[in-house]
Structure formats: structure tokens, C-alpha cells
Amino acid sequence: MTEETRGNTEEPGAASGKAAKGRDAAGSKPAAGAAPAEETEAGTESVADLRKQLAERTADLQRLQAEYQNYRKRVERDRVTVREIAVAAILENLLPVLDDIGRARDHDELTGGFKSVGESLETVVAKLGLQQFGKQGEIFDPQLHEALMHSYSPDVEETTCVQILQPGYKIGDRIIRPARVAVAEPEPGGSSVSEGAKEEKTDTKGDASAKDAEGAKSATGSKDESDAEK
Numbered sequence: 001m002t003e004e005t006r007g008n009t010e011e012p013g014a015a016s017g018k019a020a021k022g023r024d025a026a027g028s029k030p031a032a033g034a035a036p037a038e039e040t041e042a043g044t045e046s047v048a049d050l051r052k053q054l055a056e057r058t059a060d061l062q063r064l065q066a067e068y069q070n071y072r073k074r075v076e077r078d079r080v081t082v083r084e085i086a087v088a089a090i091l092e093n094l095l096p097v098l099d100d101i102g103r104a105r106d107h108d109e110l111t112g113g114f115k116s117v118g119e120s121l122e123t124v125v126a127k128l129g130l131q132q133f134g135k136q137g138e139i140f141d142p143q144l145h146e147a148l149m150h151s152y153s154p155d156v157e158e159t160t161c162v163q164i165l166q167p168g169y170k171i172g173d174r175i176i177r178p179a180r181v182a183v184a185e186p187e188p189g190g191s192s193v194s195e196g197a198k199e200e201k202t203d204t205k206g207d208a209s210a211k212d213a214e215g216a217k218s219a220t221g222s223k224d225e226s227d228a229e230k
Contacts, residue, residue: 134179149182
């Protein structure tokens with residue numbers, strides 16, 4: 001076979017190869033156009049997933065912070081309570097001394113060096129949070145007062161502390177010792193008794209007026225009879 005014949009036989013293959021390349025090139029163009037759309041959709045899903053994870057982590061952080069704040073408040077409250085209990089246990093043993101100082105002051109016996117010591121002690125316990133309560137004329141409260149004496153009085157409208165036998169002491173809201181008092185209640189049936197006395201007084205006054213009217217009438221009748229005899 002000659003060289004010319006070989007050249008002619010290769011031309012159809014070359015043509016078919018060029019056609020195949022053209023088809024590949026034509027087919028590759030749509031694939032290149034579809035890739036950006038798939039990447040955009042994948043990117044959108046990734047952003048949504050990241051936002052969801054961020055919201056979950058934010059909620060976890062907020063919940064953890066709230067639990068920590070509650071823990072701090074609980075610890076602080078327990079610390080204050082323990083301190084109050086410890087201070088109350090110490091000051092409870094000093095209440096008889098404070099009672100003696102108060103009685104000495106009421107009898108004008110708190111003088112000289114004893115006065116300075118007493119006032120210093122009262123200042124120290126006040127700094128530790130000890131508060132005195134209980135005054136004459138207060139309404140009786142069983143949570144704050146302990147009634148040692150009882151009586152009736154027309155001068156009160158409800159149960160009232162008429163005398164403070166021993167003052168009460170507290171630290172914050174914790175009662176160390178209630179105030180020991182004498183109380184007075186309104187007299188039972190006092191209003192009905194007064195009304196009965198008022199009615200009795202009115203009846204007596206009415207009877208006296210009736211008697212005066214009868215006496216005047218009898219005196220007038222006697223005068224008329226004497227005039228008729230004349």
C-alpha cells in the first residue's frame with residue numbers, strides 16, 4: 001500500500017476524533033453551569049446548620065449563667081444564715097447582762113464606770129446586728145410577744161401590751177427572745193353594761209318626772225278644794 005493510500009485511510013479517523021472532542025466539549029458546558037447551583041444550595045444548608053448550632057450553644061450558655069447566678073445567691077444566703085446563727089448563739093448568753101443594764105438605767109443606778117461599760121457593751125452588740133423591740137401600747141403579737149400577765153381594761157379596744165416586763169431581741173428577722181409583757185383585753189360585755197346603765201338612768205329620770213307631775217297635780221287639786229270650801 002502506498003503512502004497516499006495510508007494518508008487517505010487516516011483522515012476518517014481523525015475526523016471522527018475531532019467530532020468526539022467536539023461532542024465532549026459540548027457536553028462539558030452544561031456540567032460546568034450546574035456546579036455553582038449545587039454549591040449554593042450546599043452553602044445555604046451549611047449556614048442554616050451553623051445558625052442552629054449557634055442558637056443551641058447560646059441557650060446552653062444562658063442556662064449555665066442562670067444556674068451560676070442562682071448558685072451564688074444560694075451560697076450568699078446560706079452564708080448570712082450561718083453567720084446569724086453563730087452570732088445569735090453568742091449574744092443569747094449576754095441577754096441577762098443587758099437586762100441588768102436596763103434595770104439599772106430604769107432605777108438611775110447606771111452611773112460612773114458601770115455606765116461606760118454598759119454603754120460600750122450595748123454599742124458592740126448593736127454593731128453585731130442585735131435589735132431591741134417591745135414598747136408599751138403595742139398591739140399584742142404572739143410571734144413577737146410572750147404574755148406573762150393578763151387583765152381587762154375599759155381603755156383598750158383590742159389585746160394590748162400595757163407593760164414591758166422584759167424587752168425582746170432579734171437579729172434581722174430571727175427572734176432571739178420574744179418580748180415578755182403584761183397584756184390587757186377589753187372588758188367582756190362592756191358595751192352592753194354601759195347601755196344597760198344608760199337605760200336604767202333614763203328610766204329613773206322618767207319615773208322622777210312622773211312623780212313630780214303627780215305631786216304637782218295633787219297640789220293643784222287640794223288648792224281647788226280649799227277655794228271651793230271658802
